[in-house]
Amino acid sequence: MALISLIASLFLVSVSLPISSSICGEIFSQCMTAQSSYYTRISDQTIHTSNSSLYTTILQSSQQNPRWLNSTSKPLLIVTPLKESEIQAAVLCSRKLGLQVRVRSGGHDFEGLSYLCKTPFVLIDLINLRSVVVNVADQTAWVQSGATLGELYYSIAKKSEVLGFPAGFCPIVGIGGHFSGGGLGTLMRKHGLAADNVIDARLIDVNGRILDRRTMGEDLFWAIRGGGGSSFGIILSWKIKLVRVPKIVTVFTVHKTLAEGASKLVHRWQYVADKFHEDLLLRIIIENMGSGKDKKVQVSFSSLFLGGIDRLMPLMDQSFPELGLQAKDCIEMSWIQSVQYFAGFQKDQSPEVLLYPLRKINFKSKSDYVKQPIPEVGLKGIWEWFQQDQTVFMTMDPFGGKMNEISEFEIPFPHRKGNLYNIQYIVKWDVNSVEETNKHIHWIRMLYRFMSPYVSRSPRGAYINYKDLDLGSNKQDNTSYLEASAWGTKYFKGNFKRLAQVKSKVDPDNFFRNEQSIPPLPASFRITDF
Structure with missing residues (x-):
């Protein structure tokens, strides 16, 4: 000593x-x-x-x-x-x-x-801690926090054609942050979030002890599955429950411009996407195509269906005939090939592409949840905003299915039943200068302000994995629970208070902290019984 x-x-x-x-x-x-x-x-x-x-x-x-x-x-x-x-x-x-x-x-x-x-x-x-150990017999895996989603998907596919895992679209995202923030993905309507399928974890606490689910207790185990793990310790590894996937899945992407009726299709999609069969996820990507006088807004309807074309077509004809989907638009493939498809790779490429780095680009992102369909006048405003910047995107990921069945208190991620879909706004730019950065960040903030009447409110929800310091920031040394509630309730709603209570137990001196970490809960606010 x-x-x-x-x-x-x-x-x-x-x-x-x-x-x-x-x-x-x-x-x-x-x-x-x-x-x-x-x-x-x-x-x-x-x-x-x-x-x-x-x-x-x-x-x-x-x-x-x-x-x-x-x-x-x-x-x-x-x-x-x-x-x-x-x-x-x-x-x-x-x-x-x-x-x-x-x-x-x-x-x-x-x-x-x-x-x-x-x-x-x-x-x-944690770059060196990235092992993935798949146990096909009991359909589980242990994965270290330094591994990427691509490494996890690749390791599962090497072991089995009929096992998968419900996590995110981007293969280079790290396991540690993704799982601890919830983890939206293509299988969430069938199996929930990544964090919903975590069954154990190993964590180093503020005293340097290594704890698992049994020794950390259920309160801390609850908190790290969607509450942002960096507030509570360093999560070393996660034990996850793998899910069954069919040998054949179907994907399609249908592109529509505004001249081709994209606006009416998006409007109609809002009424049906969360009510589709849980085997079907149909997301929307909005982006600008071309430049100058040739610039136009394109809407892509991109889908994963857990089954073959023969089952998919009747479902689409019944639920969303307006899209005009045809069998020739669809591609059958394995689940791991669908992972590659949503990451922007080709079906016939080796799954090893999921292990490679992708191009980096400057960006700013924000998020929302939608509870009522955006009216056509609101969509018209979105198209007008898109004309004001170049490399901009909106993704809309529908909920429903399994997401409706899980309580908003089951894990810290609270955005469940009653949410039609999640929105991610993204603006990207090439030149890393102060002037360019400020210009594009101003654009996305103005779009976000425009969207206020059309999204969730009291609080206006946000997704912790799309972190956004515009929502609020902790003070450097002395974080007030009340001040942190300004951003915390947007991410976690009523679960924020319980997260702060857990923080008070496991890290009362707030060693693990950052600009949006969970603060300890003052004694006067303590919850006596969860």
Whole structure:
């Protein structure tokens, strides 16, 4: 203990004075060695200071939004642990040395909160913890938080043609953030969210202990499945329940311009998409095509059906004949090929494409939930807004089916029955300059303001995995529960209070924190019985 206290004193001096980054790294390494008898001193591989040759490469490798590349908010140290004991030591040393911690799995935090911080911090990058162990016999898998969705899907498909998992569309998204925020995807109308299918987890708490579902208790296990895991500890791995998928599924994408009646089709879609058979998901992607005088709004109706064309066509003819779907528009394939299809790859490409990185581009995103169909005048306004910017998108993902059957209190994700669909707004741009960034962010904020009358209210809901600091931000050192409620109730509705109560139990000093982390609940607000 005396050695650790001495190390802490030396470290505080090194941070406050112009001492080299390598000395800070050496002190942190000594602390980790002192904390854990299991820690082998391999600082060249595990601890990276700003002087390290790999520092910039590692920092930028999974910053999926280049918008943040020019940020001056960079970690004092990057830790790339090879084993769990190194993460335990890193947490304990960060606490003792007065440093904040940021934890990154895939780097898709939309506001960069998994790798940005306004105070001196350590970035724990889980890039080396990405194993996936599939158990076909009991239809489960253990997956580490550093793995990507693509790696999970690929590993399942290698083991079975009839097992899958209900998670997101983008294969490079990290498991850690996706699961802890809920996890929307193509199978949610049949099987719910990714977090609905988590049955165990391993987590390092603020005291450096490794806990599983039994030892962490049901309250904490509830909180990390949709409440944003970074508020409560570092989630090492997840045990998930795999789901049955047919050997043959069907996909189609039908494109319509406004001149081809897209507006009336979108309007009609709102009345039927959440009521389709649960085997059918029909989402909408709205985007601009062309440029200048040739620019036009295109609406794509993109679908996954868990079955063959022979079953799909009668369902579509009965429920949405206005789309005019024909059998020749449809493609039968395996479930893993459908994963590739929604990620933008071709059916005949190897599933290994799910393991490759994708092109990065600057973007800003926002989200909404729709409870009543948007009237045609509202849709007309959307088309007009799309004419004002170039690379803009709206995706509409329908709920209903299994989503209606799960209580809004089952896990922290509360947006269930009564929501027709989720909206994601995205604007992208190429030039990473202040002027370009401000212009495009202004556009998406104005579109978001325009949408106010047409979306959920009291509160206006938002999806935590589409993180948006425009909704509100915690203070740097002293987070008020009441102030945080301004954004927290948008993501979690009535579950926000319970999340804060769990936070009070497991991290009362608010060590694991960021601009939108769950704050502890003051004693006067405590819930006596969940």
